[in-house]
Amino acid sequence: MLDANIKNQLKAYLERVTQPIEIVASLDDSDKSREMQALLGDIAEQSNRITVIERRDDAERKPSFAINRAGEDTGVRFAGLPMGHEFTSLILALLQVGGHPPKVEPEVIEQIRAIEGTYEFETFISLSCHNCPDVVQALNLMAVINPNIRHTMIDGALFQDEVNERQIMAVPTVFLNGQHFGQGRMELAEIVAKIDTGAQARAAEKISAKGEFDVLVVGGGPAGAAAAIYAARKGIRTGVVAERFGGQVMDTLAIENFISVKATEGPKLAAALEEHVKEYEVDVMNLQRAAAVIPGERGFEVKLENGASLQAHTVILATGARWREMNVPGEKEFRGKGVAYCPHCDGPLFKGKRVAVIGGGNSGVEAAIDLAGIVSHVTLLEFADSLRADAVLQKKLASLPNVTVITNAQTTEVTGDAKVNGLVYKDRVSGDSQRIELEGIFVQIGLLPNTDFVKDTVERTRFGEIVVDARGQTSVPGLFAAGDCTTVPFKQIVIAMGEGAKASLAAFDHLIRESVPA
Template identity: 60%
Template structure:
């Protein structure tokens, strides 16, 4: 089942087990059950601390497997075969159930341990989804800490009837105690914010007690990570506040133009970035969104950054690196059917539309790449391009046109998403040449029409372009003294990872230059106060 390389890696990892882990399989007569049984039998031979046990499987999905900690009595399940992107989830489940330390802060571990009540999570995934493992691993870690929490990864392609009955058309899809809980990538912090009613107030109290930073980086993508590293290397007090570390890079698959690295993917690069940032004394506040920035009333005074939980962070300078997000169509039905047929990640959600007809909105590189990828899974792909010609590279256009199940329609303006209340059934578009409204029957719509800067919280604070991009000078400085910006949220004409990293370094150096040239108003006020008291 496992090739020699994977087997060697797994045996090496399993040397870190310190306590007994029980494995159980629940099988039927199908070929997938045979594959899973072979996998579990093979894994069980790799460590004396792995024990195969027989359990009653009458209420279990088949094929599925159970990973149980004998010491902590915790349980983690995998329904289907946890290979592909989920193989790492299986390895971590074995390690965490066998006593290997969990890479979460003591504060988070204690918060998970103290959760009261029973939490039975089900996480529906596709093995080609790069976002799914983060959610599976987050819930598995929680399950390995608290016996009252369980999680089962469910491979949607194996349990397609279950997925169909629940109208799941986007992964990862998480259910809690049988009810829909969340869709999309989530961290442990975000999950805790939803299940722990006091989490927000505790986080706000902790953040409010922090001393002022010299530099506060807002955003954890390539630009934010670069800014944090360059700032910390200057020996100044540096903090990072981010909705999710890695940002949009987490959703990027093939990366082949990152200089010195021939090929990688977004999640791998994000892991490397986070590891590099953590090499320095940087205070990372993950799972937090900024509500607004309040400019100081005096030159060199402290800038206030207000979070959505109403916590206030004070800093002498700030670097905004909030990146961009997928642009939406803004047509009737899009919001109603988001996650019910309207999708933005073909790698994640494509397998859920196997054998069905879908549309791709957009004829740029991302749109045509999506069409090519989907063509190998679905029965038919209709590409709708607003303009008179495609904007994708010629080689991509040639590949798409060579595929028999890909249809490209120009001059097409999508006007409405159609559905039956549960999921997408089609769309309407305007033929801009004939001014005629036409309809297409389909099961899924993949939107690939570019990016929108994440700058809404800055309106009225710093100067923005009509597109909402932050205007900066060649030092990365915005229109507000002490506030800098970097990456895709700025008006830089090229949105590339390597350019974002470079602009992050520029903004950090610009902020440092500002700090050494600008008197610290807060310190001066303290000196005056002490002198007054002495007198």
């Protein structure tokens, strides 16, 4: 099952295991059970502290396996083979159950230990989803720490009957005690905060008690990270407020145009950004959303949605952008029930089904190419009279037999009952309306800047972009902006980083000039 190179790496990792582990496998006579049997056998061969126990007459999903401390039910289970992006989740579960300490702040561990009640989590994933492992790893860790918490990872492609019964159309989808708990990427602190009801109030009180910052960066994407590093290197008091550290990069799979790095993935780059920021004395306040920026006589007050308030001499807005929506009837109602925005994550859930891709730029054409290898048929709809994607992508798209391209198509409605069953579009040449029967719609029509919370504070364009000059200065002195939320053209990671650095240097220059008497 595992090649020699992976076995050697796994053996090295498993040397950190200090307690005996029992892997209890629930198997039947299927091919997938035989694959699981081989995988678990390979794992057990790499450590004399691991024992595999096979069961065939129990009531657990098959194939699945639990990772337990010897003589205990730890509450960590994998239904399906955790390969692909989930292989790391498997290794971490083995290490943590086996006594290797997790890289988590002690206060978070104590917070998890103190959670009372009974929590049975189930996470439906796809092995190609790059957002799923964070959720799986967070919930596995919580199960290892707190005996009141249990977690099962479920491969949606393998357990299609459950996916259909629960009408799951996007991953990761998490259920708690049989009820829908959440969908999409979630970090450990975010999950803990959702079940620890007093966490938000405690966080707000702690944040409000912080002193005044010289530079406060709002946003934790490439622009925000660069701004924070450049400010901290000047030796001034720097803080970062981020709704999600890494920003839109976390939802990007392949990155092949980041200069000096031939190829990487968004989550890897985001982790590297966070690690670099933490090399400096930067106060990072993650999972915090800004609600308002209020200019004052000496600086700014930044209000957060949890009720906290921060003071800063200068502020750099680096809030990035989000997926643009079609804003047609049915889109919001069927989001997560057939309407999706991440083909890499959710594509496997539509295996053998009919889907549409909205948008003929690079993102849309790339999505159609990827989906064509999974689904039965892809219909790509483009508003303009021709596709806008690079020629090489268009050539590849044209070679695929199960793709139909429709131009001059304006999507007007998403239809469905419990989930999507079609879409309606208008032919912009004839004016006629047409309906396509399908099971999934992937929206790939660009981005919208996250600037609504400052619409009454700074000058913005009609597209919502913050107007900045060559130094990143906004219409409000001392308030700077950088990255995808601004008027700077070409929304690229490398450009956002440069703009973040520039805005930070401009903010430092502003601080120096303001401190000198007239």
